[in-house]
Amino acid sequence: MLEIHAFATPNSVKVVIAAEEMGLPHNLVSVDLRRGEQRSDAFLALNPNGKLPVLIDRSPAANAEVVLSESAAILVHLAEKTGQLLPTDPQRRAKVFEQLFFHASAASPAFLHAFLLEMRKEPEGEARAAARKEVARVLGVLDGILQRDPFVAGAEYTIADIAHFGWIWRHRAFGADLADFPSVKRWHDEILTRPAVAKAISSTLALAG
Numbered sequence: 001m002l003e004i005h006a007f008a009t010p011n012s013v014k015v016v017i018a019a020e021e022m023g024l025p026h027n028l029v030s031v032d033l034r035r036g037e038q039r040s041d042a043f044l045a046l047n048p049n050g051k052l053p054v055l056i057d058r059s060p061a062a063n064a065e066v067v068l069s070e071s072a073a074i075l076v077h078l079a080e081k082t083g084q085l086l087p088t089d090p091q092r093r094a095k096v097f098e099q100l101f102f103h104a105s106a107a108s109p110a111f112l113h114a115f116l117l118e119m120r121k122e123p124e125g126e127a128r129a130a131a132r133k134e135v136a137r138v139l140g141v142l143d144g145i146l147q148r149d150p151f152v153a154g155a156e157y158t159i160a161d162i163a164h165f166g167w168i169w170r171h172r173a174f175g176a177d178l179a180d181f182p183s184v185k186r187w188h189d190e191i192l193t194r195p196a197v198a199k200a201i202s203s204t205l206a207l208a209g
C-alpha cells in the first residue's frame, strides 16, 4: 500500500492521478499547508525541503522502503514500478523525460509564481504582468506541441501529461484562460474526462475539507 502525503494542491494531485491510473492502492495522508504542517519535524524528516507531495512505498515488490519527494521523480518511480505510462522505446521515453524536465524547470515554477501573485490583494502590477506573460509563453509552447500531437510527448498518454495536467487543471488560479490555447484546452478537457483523473481530483480536493 502506498502512502501519499498530500494536500489539495497541483503537485499533490499529479501523484494521486498516477496512482489511480495505474491501479495502485494508496492512502492519502493530509498535510495541511494552511496550518504549516509541512514545516513540522515529522514532515521534514520525510522531505527536508518541506514541500508536498511525498510518497512512501512500502510495497513488498520494493527492495526497501522508498521515501520520495519531487512530483516528477515520484511519477517516474510509479511508472517504472508498474511498467505503465512511460514507454520503453528509448526515443519515446526520452520525449517523456524532455516534457517532465520542461515541466519541472519551466512550467511548474512559472505557474506557481503567477499563482502566488494572483493570491495577493494588491492591484495588478508589473510583477503580475510579467508572471502572466511567462505563463502565456509556456502555455504557447505546449499549445504548439499539442497542435501536432495528441499528447505532450507524442501519440500516447504518459506521466508527462499527468505532470502538466496537475497544474494546468488549476489554470484559472494562476490567471490563465485556456480559450487562448485551443490545443491545450482540447488536451485538458480530454484528460478531465478520464475516470481515474476525476477520482483523483475528488479525493485530493477532499483533503482541504
Ligand SMILES: N[C@@H](CCC(=O)N[C@@H](CS)C(=O)NCC(=O)O)C(=O)O
Residues within 6 Å of the ligand: 009, 010, 011, 012, 033, 038, 050, 051, 052, 053, 069, 070, 071, 072, 108
Ligand atoms: N518541485 C516540487 C514542488 C513542490 C511544491 O512546491 N509543493 C507545494 C504545494 S503545490 C508546497 O508544498 N508548498 C509548501 C511550502 O512552500 O511551504 C514538486 O514538483 O513536487
